[in-house]
Amino acid sequence: MSIKTKPRFKQEAQEALADPQLQRALGNIREGFVKKRAQAAENIQNFEALRARARAVKDHTLDHLAVYLERFEAQVLAQGGQVHWCGRAEDACETIAQICAGAGAKTITKGKSMVSEEIGLNAHLEAQGFTLVETDLGEYIIQLRAETPSHIVAPALHLTKESVAQDFRRHHSALPAERSLDQGEALVAEARKMLREHFLSADVGITGANMLVAETGQTLIVTNEGNGDLTQVLPRTHIVLASIEKVVPSPEDALAILRVLGRSATGQSMSAYTTWSAGPRQSEDADGPEHFHVVLLDGGRSDLLASPARAMLRCIRCGACMNHCPVYSAIGGHAYGSTYMGPMGAVLSPGLFGIDAHYDLPQASSFCGRCAEVCPVQIPLPDLMRHFREAAFEKRLDPKLARWALALWAFLAKQPWLYRLSSRIAAACLRVPLLRRLPLARSWTRHRSLPLPEGGTFMAQAARSNRFPS
């Protein structure tokens, strides 16, 4: 859901750092996602070539987006499906609600979809009286907790198994209270049992799409659990919710993306299930939905495509950037206060929802560059964050103190003699023990000592040795 009020990123981040349970859960990232991705990339000889290919597919498609979307639509229609074009989040929510009402739906199962989080679909459908069940295990857990995903691939990444067990006991109150939920296996088995009934009884299944294939009219989802797949095969109506940049030209192009998607996300060469759906059940089919709808969302993407940050639309939502981000690893996803978190969120959130609402997300980066190094479609994330930092500065969204400090530095930098003088003074001050705690940077100096300068300033040393110091 796009956050309309200004999120309190700084405060949220501080609370996250002080939350021991969250910190324990975040500790799993390094041994999990990071190690597995590194191994997956190492196992094959041509991972860099595969990244370049995936990027080329996305670049080409974005250059001809209208052409490919029209081709995709024509195929879906020819196969007996329907396509709905929605400009804004509200339009997509209302379109889906109308399809559900038209299908006479009571119960709706749902596969994992970040676009549905972006548009606030669950709240909209529940307000209209539909019973909606998330079927991805992580999404199911956070639905029980009335939370939003803290990670785009692993939505319940912020939780430990103890807290999941507590949630299951609270919500599955019909089950025997004395059952053991100490082991992860027991939690998975219980979720399987609870959700199986929903799969079988649902009237409508809603999934997202990792890709839309223009040549064949196929929509494609990637899952490991098989939940999204049961969501689209069992109910009478299948609704696919996808944003417009998900289209690719051909099945081969989809495969080029899949080769880097699983490896970058979870270190898998392929996820357990990739399901390609094209239109409703044909008369001879043994099963499948009778009605097939694709809801296409713009949601600010055509504007983003026209902006200098258009490379962000290459994103395939693998989550590698956040897994490798020192800021995300320290504070988790909720502190970002947006559907999209981590480095990709620091660009996509201001890109789609405006810099005013998400001024501080592009600031939440040390610019270490790991995100761009691991991005499977080579998005220059630090450059794009810098673009939005500049946009924030232009719109005077940054705090007064930061602007004054920047103005002071700019003034000094424009007067070389004054700059040299003040850096000499600053270097001298650093030798005074009392000044090693800076009044304006207390939270920084609480954990770190400022370095003692060795010798004079850079300029002084250069002048003395008549060459640059080694």
Place this chain on the structure above:
Amino acid sequence: MSRATILGKLRALGGDPALVEARCAAPPPPLAAQWRDDPEPAGGTRSLSETIASFRRRAAEVQMEVHSVAPKAVASTIASVLQTLNLPAEIAVAQAAEGDWGWEETPLLTRIKEGRRQGNLTASLVRAEAAAAETATLLASSSALAPTQYHFLPQVSFFLLDAREIYADLEGATRALIERRGVPRSLNFITGPSRTSDIEQTLFLGAHGPGALHVLLLE
């Protein structure tokens, strides 16, 4: 904002149907993943036995068991796997996977009738129409004879696979299937049993789909 508005905005940003047509006519050649542990093919191009060996290596990595079976031993192999897993000796067989698999010689294994929405399915036998050695991925599509739910509902699923249908890469397998039967309404790529790592990034098999997957390879 409607279809016309969205497409109008996108068209104004560029895009050329002629260039799209040119790329469709001459698409870039497939670029498969080259595994470090795949040996160089003996005669320059990979033989079928080398492709099968590669398929087996990848299958082992995704907890997928591959049994080389003679046609008449399919039923007995299924029976022994079910016994090992301590599951009842019954299996739902998709019509597309019917065959002379030695059912008579394995009388204790019951074949149960297909039905829609079988929530309590223990085991299913379906046919993989193609496979890719690159990632040990099985391809199975929907039809009158092959219910898609058989891929996801049972506790354990068995896939019949003709060794000649194993292609080196994903593109080969996908195109072969589409050329044979057109674009299927539903096409499943299956690479190992159902799994989840949503709880503390620990791997558990059998999240919503089958917790075990056995390939019965007919060579």
